[in-house]
Amino acid sequence: MSSTLAAPSFETPEKPPTWLGLQAPRYTSYPSAQHFHAGVNADLHASWLTSIRKDQTVSAYVHIPFCRELCWFCGCHTKMTYRDEPIEKYVRVLLGEIALIGKHAAGKGKLKQIHFGGGSPSLLNESQLMSILYALASAFEFAPPGELAIELDPRTTSEEKIAFYGSLGFTRVSMGIQDFDPKVQKAVNRIQSFEMVAGLMKRLHEAGIHQINTDLIYGLPYQTVTSFEHTLKQTLSLTPSRIALFSYAHVPHMKKHQRLIDEHALPDDRTKLTLYRMATEFLLANGYTAIGIDHFARADDSLTVAANSHRMRRNFQGYVTDTTDILLGFGTSAISQFPGGYTQNYSATHEYSKRIEAGQLATCRGWKAGAQDSFRKEIIDTLMCYMEADIGQIAAKHGQDANICARELTLLQECAYSDIAHTKGNLVQIATPYRMASRAVAAVFDQYQLPDSAQYSRVS
Ligand SMILES: C[S@@+](CC[C@H](N)C(=O)[O-])C[C@H]1O[C@@H](n2cnc3c(N)ncnc32)[C@H](O)[C@@H]1O
Ligand code: SF4
Structure with a gap:
């Protein structure tokens, strides 16, 4: 990337494009999770786990559904807690689930990738994180080198935690930035300064973690082309290896807390499209490659390399370099992907915990692959x-x-x-x-x- 940032040369579309009103799934699975049904139950889940072969590669997704504060735009499966006790309790159940799934798989499968997502896994303390990794290592044979990744909310990520991630061998982190403009941050209840994020980025590099993703959202209240261009410039000054440029999904009928957002302050269709075009041109002009619908990566990033060689995949985590045969999801709402279909865990913590504590899989629904x-x-x-x-x-x-x-x-x-x-x-x-x-x-x-x-x- 050049030291001076190239200015974008986009043109605002004159008339709204014909497709603007269309609605569609994000296709992180096919079919989308809305089609999953209770006919795919714990028994089928168990049989898919049992049929994992010894040589099959496996990746693990561990869901941590907690945040200290709720961002009003959030579409993720998470809940707010000021206390540590619910997290401690949840981790205990999670360890039980890992052991149970390991028992069904009977030690077969080689674990290549582990991804902690959420919510905010940065809320886990050192012993909780260690105990989860230890449980995975006890349940499965590790097959390094693979990716060990974690999603971090900068507001709950301390310098000590970063040093710990480095010592554990984490290879990639994702940090939520969303927007640096104080007016936008206030309107979505997510206050975090540029200086704080920049400080953490510096620590990540010092800890040997150089593969850093940052998340941005366009379409948030009060965003303007000028303000969002400033956020892009600030983000680029941190030289992340990947940037996810998410379109704000405003679905207040499904995510009730989004009603706290003043809809009058949301950019209209034309402005939102202009924000997207500006951001895309800006990132392309500054050394990033466009990947899929909403990702940008530097030429040396593994996602660019995978995309160039047609090895990139799309799954529940978005775009991934993961080429494993099976994805095992742990925790509330987590989805697993097998050659025969998908399974999903209960989303409510009490439903999930009740099953696991009774020694049962927490499967609530799924999908068995059909002919086409x-x-x-x-x-x-x-x-x-x-x-x-x-x-x-x-x-x-x-x-x-x-x-x-x-x-x-x-x-x-x-x-x-x-x-x-x-x-x-x-x-x-x-x-x-x-x-x-x-x-x-x-x-x-x-x-x-x-x-x-x-x-x-x-x-x-
Ligand atoms: C699990 S969160 C990231 C980790 C961490 N909790 C944080 O916020 O920093 C995943 C990302 O989803 C994106 N996201 C959440 N809700 C969204 C929405 N309604 N529309 C578009 N993107 C959204 C945000 O960019 C967020 O960083
Ligand atoms: S965006 Fe991240 S920190 Fe904010 S509520 Fe959602 S998961 Fe939590």
Whole structure:
């Protein structure tokens, strides 16, 4: 990256694009979790765990559903606690779940990657974090080198904790920045200074953790092009290896605390689109590569390398370099991914804890893969990862008729998609200025798309 930041040269669109009102899932699974049902239960989950082979690679996602304060924009599965006791209690149950899942898997599978997400795993103290890692090491054979990653809320991350993450061998962290503007921060109840984040970044490098992701959100109240450009400049001065540029998903009917946000202060559609275009151009002009719908990474980042060699994947954690066969989710609401489908744990802590303490898996629902699922999943993942997909090629790979998606290809020629998708025979290409709209294009290939799309957030 150059020492002086290149200015963006974007143009504000004159008329609202045709696709702006479309709503679609984020496709971190196929089908999206809204379709999961209770027919996939603890018994099926247990049988999928039992059938893990000794040589299969496994990654673990550990969910920590606690935060000290609730950001009003938050769409994550988390809750606020000022006390440490609920966290201590939760970790005890989590250790029980890890042991139980390890017992079902009977020591098979090689654990390559571990990701702590949330909520805010930075709330875990040293002994809690150690005990979780120790439990995983007791339940599974470790297969290094892999990624050991953790999501940090800067406000609950101390310098001592960072030194500890370094000593444990954490290789990657994600830090929530969202926006540095004090007016925006006040409007979303998330106050954190640039100086505090910059200090922690310095400590991370000193601790030997150089793979650092930062999260930004566009579409928050009071954001303007000028204010958000300033946040981008401040973020870039911290030289993160990856930046996630999330579109604010405002779903107050599902996340009640979002009602605390003054809707009148939210940028309108045109401004939100302009924020996105400006941020994209800005990051591209300053040495970052656009990846998928909402990620940017430096050329030396492993995600860029994986994207360039078509090895990148999309799962519940977003875009990943993880190529393991099985993803095991631990904790409330956590989703596991097996060759045969998905399972999800209860979201309510008391429901989750009740099962685990009784020696049962905490599975509440899931999905058993249907006949066309792997074919359609590959189309959707390919579009979401690479902005284009050759339907004929994917059909041939899955032993499907090349004309199987004729209806979908015709649909994409309709007016609503004219700005975002182009088709050439069986090839579907997404217009890259509108990467975030690719989920609306992906939804055309979704066999299970619900008629009531209000369940999903708008693609802008
Ligand atoms: C689990 S949180 C990150 C870790 C930590 N809790 C923090 O906030 O610093 C994951 C990220 O999801 C993003 N996020 C949360 N709610 C969102 C929403 N409604 N729309 C878009 N992005 C959202 C934020 O950028 C947040 O950093
Ligand atoms: S954005 Fe992060 S810190 Fe804020 S409430 Fe959500 S999970 Fe917690």
